[in-house]
Amino acid sequence: MSSPRSWRHYPQRYRYEAAVCTKCGKVHFPPRLICDACKGREFTTKTMARTGKILTHTIVRVGPSNFADQSPFAVAVVEMDDGPRITCQVADWNQGQLTIGQKVRLEFRKIYDEGASGIINYGYKAVPI
Amino acid sequence: MRDVAIIGVGMKKCGELWEKSLRDLYVESALDAIDDAGVDHIDSMYVGCMSGGLFAGQEHIGALMADYLGQTPVPATRVESACASGGAALRAGFLEVASGMSDIVLVGGVEKMTDVSGDEATYALATASDQEWEAFNGITFPGLYAMMAVAHMHKYGTTSEMLASVAVKNHANGSKNPLAQFPMKITVEDVLSSVMVADPLHILDCSPITDGGAALILCPADQAKKLAKKAGVKILGCGMASDTIAYHSRGDLTTLGAVVKAAGLAYKMSGKGPKEIQVCEVHDCFTIAEIIVSEDLGFFEKGKGGAAVKGGETAIGGKIPINTSGGLKSKGHPVGATGVAQAVEIVKQLRGECGDRQVKGARVGMTQNMGGTGASAVVHIMEVM
């Protein structure tokens, strides 16, 4: 991934900034230009709470080429306490914690790098709490 | 709008076709379809292809195929909707004929997937998900469908044995299809003891990496008799719908909303309902997909798809035979060609050409093709003329 493509999303990947539709209140993560619920086009920025719960999960045992070194790794759909849902890796989980309903908190982690000499892409992973 | 018929089909055996290039795969199936129909020219052509760029380093595939098919200067358009590229190409061809713009339209689909390594193919396929908010975090397609399986199992009690039953049935069907990539019969035990790809999906719950092409010739229904050598198959209904690109944004993680919507449109247009469908090809990229789709098409109550396949209701001779070709699972899944290949099977079924896997007396059939985690879905309903 080129560095501008990664950099563009720092407000979300680093700080969990969401957009709240001023018309209907729906919280969008990532932000959008038009609300898919009410078609509103005005938003305010909100930093989401870092906590949520697992809605579904898996363990990816064969990763894509840029994640080949990390396999196997756990992934989940997480519903954040502020409403939006995200897909992210689950890190540092113990037996019994990769389950539907498990509470998690997002932590700042390396997601992948562009080889030993390329940029490092950081973002969020869910850690059971 | 004019009624549209499919008057020719073409397809070769799918597989790891080391000697064949992207263009070979398209052109050979297109030539078969042209010969099957018996037409002497085409007015326009479509190419369904998901990722010529990432799989073969080739874009601009419409013109490439027109050139190598010896058809320049006909208009040639590539259609891309991830794994629904083939179905979307069929819809585009259907609309072109129905509109009166062209009479004889070639609709083909193609994918050359084995020129890259396995993890590069996994990467290329993952581009059909949301690159920034799903794939960025390492999720793969087996992973996304695995999460769908976990959600479905949690909500409805679907079991790994039920998932495996899909693969067992489709391999049994594929064993009767000379075009299938993996025509071997397998057992539930084989599936459950095969290597885990993304829990709970084993490798035998997943469709393979496949090279392949498929093609159809379309024409106005009222010209079918005049133009074609064989019976025409009329496209009664055509529905397409979209959904959120990211799986996590779906309200219900166990339903494919675009499939429900596309099927609704196709049923309405055709005047047929689920009970009138006699044979159906669905997009079983993973075993869980066939179970969910069989519910979302209205064949079974929500949550009952797993029990239905385990109980043999979707086998040939069952209530609604699904994936008589072997499906993506056994026949193979050359992604951009799949939607077209499904139509090839249904046309052959409705023409009564399927030999050991023939659904007796089938006159009305359906294809369901989807891209990504169901963000694109295309459904066609057909009836032999």
Next chain:
Amino acid sequence: MTVGIVGYGAHLPRHRIKVEEIAKVWGADAPSYKKGLELREKSVPAPDQDVITLAVEAARNALARAQIGAQEIGAVYVGSESHPYAVKPTGTVVAEAIGAVPNCHCADFEFACKAGSEAMFVCTGLVKSGYIKYGLAIGADTSQGAPGDALEYSASAGAAAYIMGSENLVATIDLQHSFMTDTPDFWRREYQHYPQHAGRYTGEPAYFKHTLGASKALLEKSGMKPADFDFAVFHQPNGKFPMRVGKMLGFKREQLETGWLVPLLGNTYSGASPLGLTAILDIAKPGNKIFMCSYGSGSGSDAFILTVTDRIREAQDRAVKTRKLLDENKIYLEYGEYAKFRKKILKAE
């Protein structure tokens, strides 16, 4: 102007490796490491953790305790000898992640194990000068010891973050003093993966000379004696050195034990004495006096005298405590997994 700590926070990886597990691979004598150096296990960063990720989580904990807006932070300094980039600051990523950009001064520090206390020293000075309202100082490392080297038993990972300011303090920094000379006891040349060290020369003329030099000078400056303090924490490259230097200065074991994390944590380098201080602040009471002295090879020591204030009570529970990070939720690694985590296994290009 009174200056001091407004908020503090720690972060540690969950993975650990035991001394026996490393010793087994190299045919070394585990009991001698356990007894001689008082090391039992060490933290290991997961492949997705580095100085930046540890620093961000520690900084988030410090912010939670400080109860200030990140935009009020005027400086972000991260001290480390394992910055993920050779060129590109660690601090910019940290500042971006906590929302301290763009009106902020930022620099990465490196001084072997002393870079974290250096950041604290500089932030305190900038707050005192009035140039900034708050400054964020972080000591973090994911240090590497060469396979089979003595350092492999201790080199570990962790981060401590401090927000310095002049109001709403949890502890005042009453005095600070720095002591340094050119002493080549430990180094890593550019492009080298592992550091080199000068064996026993790292002891008396290096660690002890500088920690004693800084501590004695500061005690003299303050007119205080070891008995005046409730807690003391020294740089802890192993279990033995900090206890010995404490004793040499006249501190008692009870004063030293709270911040003595190394037997279970290993040497977190730039994070070492700053992390020890977080463990002390976690349980300190208003009025407690704390003595801290770091050490970085090369060599130098920064020493600080702190007094805990009333606000400590409300700050302590606003973020995870260091002993909890140290003692709970541990995942033990075998050497093979550890070697994979730390990229010690040669793979095909």
